[in-house]
Amino acid sequence: MNTEYLVEVKELKQYFPIHTGFRKVTNLKAVDGVSFSIRPGETLGLVGESGCGKTTVGRTLLRLYQPTGGQVLFEGEEVTDKNILELRKKMQMVFQDPYSSLDPRMTVEDIIGEPMDVHRLYKNRAERREKILRLMELVGLNAEHATRYAHEFSGGQRQRIGIARALAVNPKFIVCDEPVSALDVSIQAQVVNMFEDLQKKLGVAYLFIAHDLLIVRHISDRIAVMYLGRIVEIGDADEVYEHPKHPYTISLLSAVPIPDPRLTRQRQRIVLEGDVPSPMHLPSGCAFRTRCRYATEKCAQERPVLADTGNGHFAACWHLQS
């Protein structure tokens, strides 16, 4: 048993069968062999093109989807259908879409209280209420909000309700799927600080999925970059941000909006050519080659694997940039 890692993901695969014609089914390879590990109290940032499979990685990891292949270990123990209900007390998820993930007919109090009910985490009503109010305060909601319904809240307020709900069971690991993208920058800062404080206090580890690369870099110890169901680059956050090796990461970083009008006007974006290939018909070899300006014959024939470029920085490309 290897206990250095809290979470180990090995060759995780998630294929969705899609009916493409009469009695014809094509697999949509949403996640196609993803491996990574997270230490206790560590934050791994996960970024990548929309539709590349980030949410699916998170959901499959928590067995909200039955994996097509691969393995997930939590504290050295393989996650299975049998132990997942028990493990949900330690592994939680904050969902991407605060609108559809909260039941609009439930009060805020009951939304946050539900996981505590499921795992019986209080002795009496008074303790339940007190815990709920503390969580609400923690995420910056007013006590008056407790009895209001989810549909009465703005996007950012709903996201905070979702975070409070995930925290209700004192998890050790949280998959945060775009937890701050619906928030204004000040509350974003508040929530990010909150995540960091919880980490310091309770040693929670995060898989932090987000599009905002400035935030991801700030909060993450390491960053993994995904493209079409696979990790193409992974390494120390500052290292990946400052010395990206994969051409996809480079173009991604060049497109980050800069909150400074003069700098924005000056800078050059690397706009990717071509369409995002369909995960139903992945290109041969390297999936990025159809849009890569360095692509050669070899890229079409052979799929590059993650190779160590030093200092724990890995990238999967035949033409690594430096």
Added chain:
Amino acid sequence: MSENCEYMLEVKNLHTSFFTDSGEVKAVNGVSFDLKPGEIMGIVGESGSGKSVTAYSVMQILADTGRIVEGSVFYKGEDITRWDKRRMQKFRGKCCSIIFQDPMTSLNPVFTIGNQLMEAIRLHTDKNRSQAKARAIEMLELVGVNEPARRLKQYPYEMSGGMRQRVMIAMALACEPDILIADEPTTALDVTIQAQILELMQELQKKMGMAIIMVTHDLGVIADMCDKIIVMYGGSICERGTADDIFYDPRHEYTKGLLRSIPSATNSKERLVPISGSPINLLNMPKGCAFCSRCDHAMKICIEEKPQELTLTPTHQASCWMNVKKLQEGQVRP
């Protein structure tokens, strides 16, 4: 319709409230702005500050409990708050369309996206079924959805968050509206597709003279896209100006706090600095400046009286007593 009107849209002293069991929630309190053809206006502000409600009020798509209680909205010089349901139906989609913040609730889960896209196109144009289908495919291609013909047969839950958002954008642009309201159009998208979509919007704006209202938290997008910016706090506009005014010379403490909250590009591990305090309670609005309980520089007058909007330069206005004070002390010119 008076076609020679200078403004595409003029919102004057808009007040919108929700009448709930706990009382009147004053979501929008006296918002005014105007929009010329082809102009791109950004709205930033705290979550819950009334950005979406302002947009919904323009389109008159408020929840049942919500109502415009005061003010008017002029479209090409005509007050559309007086229009009947049928005219408003025409207005939405053809004159003004909206990309919603929440693609999942605004797409109907039981219909395929093709069905919904074609429906929207046929409602506002006289295209027949096959023309509408061709247009739908063309629009999906335009927003970067792969295999558009096959995607038409998919249901919203089968798509990733970003793809659903692109479908919404395709739907909003399909009828080439005069005004596009984009409520957080790109928060669900990765930066490369975001860059593509923003470029697409800018292109359409140049080609068709479409005016855009861009609601977003992303100050990077705002800095990149907008001719002018309004900053909202507690249902009102606290500051407005060009991107340079707002980013390099912010004159309202809320705006300053907002800019301080962004992670620094040079020191990525520095702790973030949010604005302290909690958002105001819209059920019980303070008498004075809405921000004063969270402001480090609050004075006595801030608690007692709402600051009026003061013009600092022809492009730059702010509602803060500090500017009035500085003006009286001769530190700034009006």
